[in-house]
Amino acid sequence: MTDKTKTSLLPKGYKSFLHAIKQRIHESRIRSYHAVNKELIDLYWNIGREIAERQEREGWGKSVVERLSHDLSEEFSGTTGFSSPNLWFMRQMYLEYREFPNLLQLVREIPWGQNIAIMTKAKDVHEREYYLRMTAEMGWSRVDKLPKPEELEKQIMQELEGVSD
DSSP states (O other), X not given: XXXXXXXXXXXXXXXXXXXXXXXXXXXHXXXXXXHHHHHHHHHHHHHHHHHHHHHHHHOOOHHHHHHHHHHHHHHTTTOOSOSHHHHHHHHHHHHHHTTOHHHHHHHXXXXXXXHHHXXXXXXXXXXXXXXXXXXXHHOOOOGGGSOOHHHHHHHHHHHHHHHHO
């Protein structure tokens, strides 16, 4: 039996039914991904906060964070995310955004790798907000390839000037 014969034996409305089911599956996967990402960012925020607070209160240093990385990686073998550099990024995220709850909300909306790229490449809080917002709203995935906000503004103004001619 050919595919065409198989298709002709399907009941009326099957194709639209199949399309609707596929669409719901895709949408559910996206919602699940966002929920898991938010939980992961919240976990990383809390780990970063606890590391920063213990460093301040108890004088924890580099060796304690390295040991924490080792112990967590051993306990959760097969799980990535608990390397020493990643634990330091968790701490940095907490320190960078603790006074900016509006930015923290945006941080929770984008993947961890994007957050690291933004923290390491955008040093100014306004520039970070711009990239966080654009990544969340527009789905930007390559922050390192994006124009700086002032360059983008210049491009937009040039385009607007060209339109008004």
